[in-house]
Amino acid sequence: MRKIVGKAAALATVLTAALATHLVVPPAASAAAQLVGNGTFTTSTSPWAAIGQTTVTAESGRMRVDVKSVVANPWDAMVAAPTTAALNPGKSYTLSFDAYSSAAFTARTTVQYAATPGSNQSLAADVQLTTASKRFSIPFTATAASNTAAEVTFQLGGSGGTPVVRFDNVSLMETQTIRPTALYVSGKSNPARWAAENSQTEEAKAIQANIANKPIFEWFGGxxxxxxxAVDDYVGAAQAQDRLPMLVAYNIPNRDACANHSGGGAGDAAGYHRWITEFARAIGNRHAIVVLEPDGVAAAECVTRIGKDPEDQYRMLLDATQVLRAQAPNAWVYLDAGNATWIRAEDMAPRLVKSGIANTRGFSLNVSNFITTGVTEPYAVALNGHLSGTVGAKKYVIDTSRNGNGPYTDPTPDDNWCNPPGRTLGAAPVKQASGAEYLFWVKVPGDSDGPCGLAGPGQIPAGTFSPMLAMALINGSP
Structure with missing residues (x-):
């Protein structure tokens, strides 16, 4: 905590009492309000102040903090900056920052009320600094106080040494009181980046106008x-626009076990638990939409091909739903349920139940597939009919990114799901009043399914953006 001694302590007491008489609780910050006055340090470190045994300088777009001497307490060597607005007691916030140190040690960060810093800290968290830069994203709730003017501190004493610590991208934002209704359109999606890098071409103009300007899910894996x-950047960018970020969690062990073009994932159940926990904590208390593990439930039986037990997969998914519910309470999570032609509804329902559907908002259908919405809707209704007797009917969403022409058929149906020709974009993402809660573009149009179909053998790996594949979906032909 920041130390206040002697006359300073007495003065703080007088000021606090005076302010309490006239305090008006500040209005909620806007969703896009950045409460750190300078978190990028492009030209200076102002308004950050060195306190105790520290010096502060701007260095290559970061804030460099030198601890000048060995001190006993964390607050004996610190930096602090006032927030640009008072905190709102009871509201949720997220403090995010990048940091690394010349030597590994445990530092402390706080968000505290400036008039009573020692006794009124809404956030007081230890952070494990190393020599490699790492993003920290820490949600918290503002505590009650009579004077809610606040400050952010980084407390670097007590390490037993004199480390040099560098900070960047410091952000403090309040979670929106009202859940955003508009979906986030990222300028960093695969099609958006390609269109920007090739903006003078006709293909880029078409991809920008038909795909890149739409809200598309961002996929997260190992x-x-x-x-x-990665998660904090994406969710924070959406929050800054008062939009809903849309994320796919895609890192379960033995991922894509049936087709294996997108194989991989975490090494084991313990590794997956660590990964999904970090994923969920990075979302924190902020609003989001999450599609959990496309094909994770439907493809579980395929793990028997490599001597694994499907029940282990269901248990990992159950754990993931529990972690997301606890660590990302404002995320609407949809556990993936495959597609309408894969597994019968009466067989899929019990698999969803043991995979934790009760912990989620609902289920997703047709991710990365081509089944029409007209065929998918009755399947969703049937699936809910089977869920109603156990966990109750659930909300559901449908991926329409590539189902405009429905599925492709030819004499070799086993690979008709992989970059097939003649498919088109489906209905644009939208929240609906009935049926599916949302029509989404979960699959990124133009991202390859694997080195097959239009991509050709050995040419375009899964998840790689191809303007050729994107244009095929726009034009409905190869």
Whole structure:
């Protein structure tokens, strides 16, 4: 805590009493309000102040904090900055930042009321700093106080040494009181990036106008070195626009066990638990939509091909739903239920139950597939009929990203799901008043299913964006 001694303590007491008489509780911050005045340190560190045994400088777009001498307490060497608005007691917030140190040690960060910092800390969290930069994303609830003017601190004393610590991308935002209704359109999606990089071409213009300007899910798996950074960046960008971020959690062990073009995932159940916990904590108290493990339930039986037990997969999914419910309470989670032609509704329902559907808002259908909405809706109704006797009927969503022309058929049906020709974009993402709660583009149009179909053998790996595949969906032909 920040130390206040002698006359300073007496003055703080007088000021607190005076303010309490006239305090008006501040209005809720707007969804896009950034409560840290300078978190990027492009040219300076102002308004951050060095307190105790620290010096602060701007260095290559980061805030560099040098601990000048060995001190006993965390608050004996710290930096602090006032928030740009008072906190709202009882409201949820997220503090995010990147940090690394010249030596590994445990630091502390707080969000505290400036008039009474020692006794009124809404957030006081230890952070394990290492020599590698890492994103920290910490949700908290503002406590009650008579004076709600606040400050953010990084407390770096007590390490037994004199580390040099660097900070960047410091953010403090209040979770929206009202859940956003508009869906987030990311300028960093695969089609949006490609369109921006090739903006002078006719293909880029078509992809921008037909795909990149739509709300599309962002997929998260083991390919991110810093999962918290990836999730926090995406969710934070959506929140800054008062939009709903849409995420796919896709990292279960033995992923894509039936087709294996998107094989991989966490190494084991313990690894998956750590991964989904980090994923959920990075969302925190913020509003979001999550599709949980496409094909995870439907493809569970395929793990027997490699000597695994499907029941283990259901247990991992159950654990994931419990983690998301606890760590990301404002996320609407839809556990994936395959598609309408894969597993009969009466067989899928009990698999969803033991996979934790009771912990979620509902289920998703047709992810990355081509089954029409007209065929999918009756399947969803039938599935809910079988769920009603156990967990009750659930909300559901349908992926329409590529179902405009329905499924492809030819004499070799086993691979008709993989980059087939002649398919088109389906209905644009929208929240509905009846039937499916949402029509979504969960699959990113233009991302390959694997080196097959239009992508050709050995050419375009799964998850790789291809303008050729995107244009095929726009034009309805290869």
């Amino acid at each position: 390919w991110f070195m810093d999962l918290t950074l």
